[in-house]
Amino acid sequence: MIATVPVFNLFGEHRAWPTPDLVHCESIEVRSRLYDWHIRPHQHTGLFQILYVRRGSAQVQIDGRRDVLQAGQVLLVPQGCIHGFDFEQETLGLVLTLAQPLLNKLAVALDGSAEAFSRPCHTHGQGEGSDTAAAPIGASFDAFDREYHGDAPYRTAAMEALLTTILVWTLRHLATSAPAHPVQMRRAVRHFMRFGDLLDVHFRDHWPVGFYAAALGVTAAHLNVVCREVGGRSALGIMHERLLVEAKRSLVYTAMQIGEISDALGFSEPAYFTRFYKRATGMAPLAFRAAAVDGGGLTGG
Numbered sequence: 001m002i003a004t005v006p007v008f009n010l011f012g013e014h015r016a017w018p019t020p021d022l023v024h025c026e027s028i029e030v031r032s033r034l035y036d037w038h039i040r041p042h043q044h045t046g047l048f049q050i051l052y053v054r055r056g057s058a059q060v061q062i063d064g065r066r067d068v069l070q071a072g073q074v075l076l077v078p079q080g081c082i083h084g085f086d087f088e089q090e091t092l093g094l095v096l097t098l099a100q101p102l103l104n105k106l107a108v109a110l111d112g113s114a115e116a117f118s119r120p121c122h123t124h125g126q127g128e129g130s131d132t133a134a135a136p137i138g139a140s141f142d143a144f145d146r147e148y149h150g151d152a153p154y155r156t157a158a159m160e161a162l163l164t165t166i167l168v169w170t171l172r173h174l175a176t177s178a179p180a181h182p183v184q185m186r187r188a189v190r191h192f193m194r195f196g197d198l199l200d201v202h203f204r205d206h207w208p209v210g211f212y213a214a215a216l217g218v219t220a221a222h223l224n225v226v227c228r229e230v231g232g233r234s235a236l237g238i239m240h241e242r243l244l245v246e247a248k249r250s251l252v253y254t255a256m257q258i259g260e261i262s263d264a265l266g267f268s269e270p271a272y273f274t275r276f277y278k279r280a281t282g283m284a285p286l287a288f289r290a291a292a293v294d295g296g297g298l299t300g301g
Contacts, residue, residue, distance in 0.1 A: 021249065022102040023159065025148040028053070028093040037091070041084035045189055045230050046196045048103045048117060049077040049095060050166060052141045056091030060084075062120045074137065074170045075122040080189050083120070094141050098163070100193070101200040106164055116171060123173040140165050156253065191216055192230040195223065195238075203242045204266040209235045244280055247273075251289045258285055 028051070032039060041061055051058075051074065058069045061084040062077070069075050069085075077083050079100060098106075103117060144162040147155055198212055212235065213223040220235070227235040243265055250261045262273035277285045 022099040023163070024097040025145055026095055028087065028091055028095055032087050032091065037087040037089055039085040041082050043082050044079055045192055046100045047079055048098045048100060051075040051077065051093065051095050052137070053091060053093040054138060056088040058088065058091060059086040067122065069122060072135065073123050076117065076170060077120055078118050079193065081120050094145060096144070100196060106160065106167060109164060110167060121174050123170055137166065137169050140169065188226045188230055191218065191226045195227070199239060199242050203239060203246070206266050240280055247277060247285070251285055252292045
């Protein structure tokens with residue numbers, strides 16, 4: 001069954017990671033309306049999701065289990081987990097999608113709680129109904145939504161602090177029926193995840209594909225097969241995407257000059273970085289920054 005389950009960055013998308021952040025935030029209703037409130041079973045690799053239902057409910061399928069997510073509840077969906085939803089019409093809430101390196105960073109601050117985030121689980125109890133924004137968890141999600149869509153100083157630090165608050169609250173309120181075992185993943189998915197972990201540490205070093213393959217104990221050809229099967233792109237394409245995410249973050253959220261960004265990302269000279277960025281996105285770095293300041297163009301290529 002797993003081989004036929006689609007793997008998406010975000011549901012219904014095969015395009016590159018759509019944000020300069022390592023987290024994506026959107027409302028449940030924005031995406032679910034596109035699919036008549038039915039999100040068919042699928043999985044994400046390298047991404048961890050947090051769903052919060054403010055109003056309404058959802059029938060949840062998750063790794064063969066069925067459950068109901070009600071207003072005021074939070075659901076954690078780890079990478080590699082097969083999940084789908086049937087939302088009640090006009091359900092309101094938020095979906096936070098974290099790149100795995102960000103989750104790993106937050107887990108360290110939570111006494112290394114990565115094991116707790118390897119299991120799909122949700123909080124217990126019925127929510128407070130349609131007005132949950134006054135509840136602590138509702139307020140935290142609202143505050144995160146404002147920070148994510150704003151540009152206040154120290155935005156990244158504020159978002160990470162709010163994510164930590166959300167995760168702590170969720171771990172304290174987990175339902176006793178949470179599954180006892182972590183998600184079981186295919187070998188290809190495990191290799192892809194490990195590649196992502198290595199890439200997050202070494203993407204500035206510009207290792208060739210063969211170096212990553214050797215570190216994983218596979219051939220470069222096999223790593224490319226894994227990346228195309230699980231990630232939908234070649235290993236080199238994924239390596240370039242990771243560099244682009246970091247470049248976009250620097251262009252949007254810092255005042256670093258092009259030469260400084262080039263050096264920070266391990267390019268030998270700014271002209272090379274500029275050519276790389278324009279070839280990948282269709283925009284020069286400074287044009288991308290100008291579009292972001294004007295309120296558009298944040299997603300790049």
